[in-house]
Amino acid sequence: MDSQTLAAQTAETGHIGHGEHPPYxxxxxxxxPQQREAATFGMWLFLLTEIMFFGGLFCAYLIFRNxxxxxxxxxxxxxxxxxxxxxxxLLIISSFTMAMAVHAAETRMRKxxxxxxxxxxxxxxxxxxxxxxxxxxxxxxxHVPGLNFSPESFLHGSKAYPDDKxxxxxxxxxxxxxxLYFAMTGMHALHMIIGVSLLxxxxxxxxxxxxxNGHVAPIENxxxxxxxxxxxxxxxxxxxxxxxRHQ
Amino acid sequence: xxxxQGEHHEHxxxxxxxxxxxxxxxxxEHIVSxxxxxxxxxxxxxxxxxxxxxxxxxxxxxxxxxxxxxxCIKMTLVILFFMHVKYSSGLTKLTVAAGFxxxxxxxxxxxxxxxxxxxxxx
Numbered sequence: 511m512d513s514q515t516l517a518a519q520t521a522e523t524g525h526i527g528h529g530e531h532p533p534y535x536x537x538x539x540x541x542x543p544q545q546r547e548a549a550t551f552g553m554w555l556f557l558l559t560e561i562m563f564f565g566g567l568f569c570a571y572l573i574f575r576n577x578x579x580x581x582x583x584x585x586x587x588x589x590x591x592x593x594x595x596x597x598x599x600l601l602i603i604s605s606f607t608m609a610m611a612v613h614a615a616e617t618r619m620r621k622x623x624x625x626x627x628x629x630x631x632x633x634x635x636x637x638x639x640x641x642x643x644x645x646x647x648x649x650x651x652x653h654v655p656g657l658n659f660s661p662e663s664f665l666h667g668s669k670a671y672p673d674d675k676x677x678x679x680x681x682x683x684x685x686x687x688x689x690l691y692f693a694m695t696g697m698h699a700l701h702m703i704i705g706v707s708l709l710x711x712x713x714x715x716x717x718x719x720x721x722x723n724g725h726v727a728p729i730e731n732x733x734x735x736x737x738x739x740x741x742x743x744x745x746x747x748x749x750x751x752x753x754x755r756h757q
Numbered sequence: 758x759x760x761x762q763g764e765h766h767e768h769x770x771x772x773x774x775x776x777x778x779x780x781x782x783x784x785x786e787h788i789v790s791x792x793x794x795x796x797x798x799x800x801x802x803x804x805x806x807x808x809x810x811x812x813x814x815x816x817x818x819x820x821x822x823x824x825x826x827x828x829c830i831k832m833t834l835v836i837l838f839f840m841h842v843k844y845s846s847g848l849t850k851l852t853v854a855a856g857f858x859x860x861x862x863x864x865x866x867x868x869x870x871x872x873x874x875x876x877x878x879x
Contacts, residue, residue, distance in 0.1 A: 547846060547848070547849075550845065550849055551848060551849060551852060554849060554852045554853060554856070555852065557856075558852070558853075558856035558859075558860075561856060561857070561860050562860065562863075565860050565863070565864065568864075569863075569864055569867055569868070572868065573867075573868070573871050576871070576872075591809065591812070595805065595809045598805045599802060599805060602798065602801045602802055602805060603798065603802075605798070605801075605835065605839055606794055606795070606797075606798035606801075606839075608839075609789075609794045609798075609838075609839045610791060610794060613788065613789065613790075613791055613794065616788045617788065730841075733839075733840075734840055737835050737836075737839045737840045738840075740835060740839075741831075741832050741835055741836070744828050744831045744832055744835070745825075745828050745832070747808075747828075748808060748812075748821075748824035748825060748827070748828050749824075749825075751812075752808060752809065752812035752820070752824045753812070753820055753821040753824050753825075755812045755813065755820065756812075756814075756815045756816070756817075756820055
């Protein structure tokens, strides 16, 4: 742009290039929809790297489950199915409330955004509390490999599953199940903690009047992240809790 | 590429040529109605109840098949509706599809290798 054009434009619109676009539009984008599209594209690329990351853990789980099948079945039998179901329910409802928060941002309703965000934060924290309760149980039962583990409970069968009598060698292999269990649920919980923290920051920003002028990309992209974390749990739940019930 | 070449031209005529939604990089945003979210949320809860209930029925190897199938249905619902992919641009759809395709290729090849090495011993 030469100086003449610049001067003409400045005279016409008051200042350079700001005449007819919203304040949140960066200058390297043509218009707001293009900026939003680019943000969505970038967010999805990030989520794809996350899929590969969790995918590696899922793959390891499937392979080792085939190798040490009895150990993985016995390990899975020690989890509380009610806790897994409750957590799945909490996460699905939180995904719904997050979708509603994005909708409220799109329709520019500040109070509604904040309300749905607060409900989402509460549900996310509820999930983490149930998870913490489960981890505490596993600690008490000596099922934490490396820190507090004993194969004892797998040698004689449990009350619910009297047939779970493993040889000492196979009972030791349940550590592999618990290692993957803690790695996967731990990484998932870390994502939840990051999610709740980011959501709290967004909530404070919305309280301060941000994102209510049609600038929904940050909230929408956070929504994508939150739903992704939900999807990871949608697969963790059957793989860790459900598929070994009857084996 | 075409976009970049046309950029200089577009800047000069910025005020005269407002870009319509027909531009390939521009996608008309669609606001999904709360009713859709409510229906999808309810479906997800029903599927969760179903997968838990089915896990109590003895189906042998099919317990795992059914559980993973239901998880895939749930994932599809979340991606299409909660994550707006159904209403997104071709670019977003292609990105998501390409990512999942690559992921499935990686998993399939790895599992094929592990299964064929221990052929007959599992």
